[in-house]
Amino acid sequence: MKHIFLTGFMGTGKTTISGSLKELLHMDVIDMDQAIEDMEQMPIPEIFAQKGEEYFRQCETGFLRKLKEREGAIISCGGGVPLRDENVEAMKACGLVVLLTASPETIYERVKDSHDRPLLEQNKTPEYIRELLDKREPYYQRAADLEVSTDGKSAGQIAEEIKKFLDSSKAV
Ligand SMILES: Nc1ncnc2c1ncn2[C@@H]1O[C@H](COP(=O)(O)OP(=O)(O)OP(=O)(O)O)[C@@H](O)[C@H]1O
Ligand SMILES: O=C(O)C1=C[C@@H](O)[C@@H](O)[C@H](O)C1
Numbered sequence: 001m002k003h004i005f006l007t008g009f010m011g012t013g014k015t016t017i018s019g020s021l022k023e024l025l026h027m028d029v030i031d032m033d034q035a036i037e038d039m040e041q042m043p044i045p046e047i048f049a050q051k052g053e054e055y056f057r058q059c060e061t062g063f064l065r066k067l068k069e070r071e072g073a074i075i076s077c078g079g080g081v082p083l084r085d086e087n088v089e090a091m092k093a094c095g096l097v098v099l100l101t102a103s104p105e106t107i108y109e110r111v112k113d114s115h116d117r118p119l120l121e122q123n124k125t126p127e128y129i130r131e132l133l134d135k136r137e138p139y140y141q142r143a144a145d146l147e148v149s150t151d152g153k154s155a156g157q158i159a160e161e162i163k164k165f166l167d168s169s170k171a172v
């Protein structure tokens with residue numbers, strides 16, 4: 001098990017927690033959204049608008065396929081990564097999957113002022129977030145080796161919780 005994959009819905013804190021975890025584990029961090037933006041030379045909303053969601057999903061799958069060859073890292077995933085079977089298999093084959101969760105109300109508070117998540121731009125409400133979260137929940141759950149609730153916790157606390165699990169399972 002060499003990589004640590006942080007998964008979860010938009011706004012659960014994957015990118016934020018990867019920074020705190022990096023300090024505790026002294027491992028490199030790769031943010032998938034950022035990596036795809038760098039590869040495509042455009043921000044995610046533009047990739048969705050110009051090339052379509054399916055193209056973006058292919059970028060995610062392509063990125064994961066190449067991870068086998070890389071040294072172990074903390075991978076902050078895009079929120080839709082566990083939706084594809086192939087992606088889940090790729091993560092399971094070379095790492096441990098940590099699911100971050102938060103209530104729809106918490107997520108709404110965290111994402112309401114930003115405009116870089118195309119799937120929420122048309123209907124950014126706690127109700128819509130709950131609906132999408134309910135649909136995705138089974139996909140997130142089936143992929144997870146560890147689930148950590150982030151409601152009311154600081155990034156440091158969450159990272160410590162993950163580290164404790166890794167130490168106890170000696171997984172990485
Ligand atoms: N534990 C936390 N407590 C308070 N605020 C948080 C916490 N974790 C993240 N945030 C805030 O929530 C917002 C979203 O966090 P972040 O970008 O890390 O989420 P994400 O899961 O990477 O989202 P996406 O799937 O869209 O990439 C940021 O403004 C961040 O500062
Ligand atoms: O949950 C999702 O489907 C997404 C989450 C973000 O991290 C980005 O990967 C993109 O906005 C799609």
Ligand SMILES: [Mg+2]
Binds near residue numbers: 076077
């Ligand atoms: Mg992120």
